[in-house]
Amino acid sequence: MRHIGAGVALVLAVAWAFPVYWMVNSSFLSVTTITALTPTWVPFGGTLANYKNVLQGSTGFTDALLMSLGVTGVALVICIVFAFLGALAISRFRFRGRKALVLAIILVQMLPAEAMFIAQYQMISGLGLLNTLAGVSIIYVAMVVPFTMWMLRGFVAGVPADLEEAAMIDGCSRFGAFMRVTFPLLAPGLVASGVFAFLQVWNEFALASIILTSEQQETLPLWLRNFAQPSSLGMLEWGQVMAGSTLVAVPVIVFFLIVQQRMTQGLVGGAVKG
Structure with missing residues (x-):
């Protein structure tokens, strides 16, 4: 068997x-x-001609790469901070409206993303943030925070509060006890949650196609869509398309190699602690 x-x-x-x-x-x-x-x-x-053709300045690959790195970096940092603080609040504190907040997080994840496209577009357009890094980053943060917060909630709940109380008895402040005792135990969970958030933002296409309508401001998925067009002779350069697809995947592979060990610890820890 x-x-x-x-x-x-x-x-x-x-x-x-x-x-x-x-x-x-x-x-x-x-x-x-x-x-x-x-x-x-x-x-x-x-x-290597396909890669040379993709990397030449006229294709716009470098600009799209910088845009994707900027959007992903900004959205990931803000998302982890807000999701982590929200997970701490839900898991460690009892306050009025706590159950309603948890229910709202679940309901937001159940809504189809397409149902909110028009409202999101009008909001970003009203703020004058179409075709900007700030505009698409705001949308991505709102998209990723609920899932990341729910995922981190399991990790935070799995670390006993008694550990912090014991450190406080030994003379640590509440913040010091959290940073010295609890935070190191939550690091694998933060990495695992960050990986999922990274993948959601890096690979996102539909929202980006609505917020970023200018070819001068596009993420790598949008760039690849526009790049994979037939030439003037009606022939699609499949070699260049595959080279572009490989280059789009390289940052993801590098990111996984960097956080692989921590991510494995986080996934196992989350499975055990529930």
């Missing part, structure tokens, strides 16, 4: 990884090779 489970897991892993491999493989091939009837499984004798 164990071998059957391992075999099924291996098949699923290959099925999941194959599109990624094919994307990277195709990014080193010419259009003629990609569209040939015989597939090329290994890019021996491949070329």
Whole structure:
């Protein structure tokens, strides 16, 4: 039975990884090779021309990369701060309206995002923040905070308040006890929650297409959509599209490599503490 489970897991892993491999493989091939009837499984004798064409200034990749990094960085920092403070308030304090706040968080997550597009567009337009980093960051923070707060709530609730009280008895202030005892225990949970928030913001397309209507102000998903257009001869440069897709995925891979260990600890901790 164990071998059957391992075999099924291996098949699923290959099925999941194959599109990624094919994307990277195709990014080193010419259009003629990609569209040939015989597939090329290994890019021996491949070329870096596709990457050079993508990275040249006229494509706008660099501007879109900086926009995505800026939006993701701003939204992620603000989201983690607000979600963390909200999770602390819900888990550690009893106040009037607490249950209503928890219910509101759940209801917001149940609403389809498309139902709020018109209201969000009118709000950002009224503030004069269309096609700006601030405008799309505000929308992303509002989109990600409820889920992140709910996820962090489980981690905060899993750390006994008695640990802080014991540190306060030993002479620490309330803030000092929190920073020295509780916060280190919550760090893996913050990383795990931050990873999910990062993925939501980095890969988001629909909202960005509404708020960022200018080609001079676009995130990488929007840039890739506009870049993947047929040339004047009616031919789509698949090699360049795959190269662009690979470059869009690189920051995500780097981010995962940096936080991999902490994220694993956070996911396991969240599963155990509930």
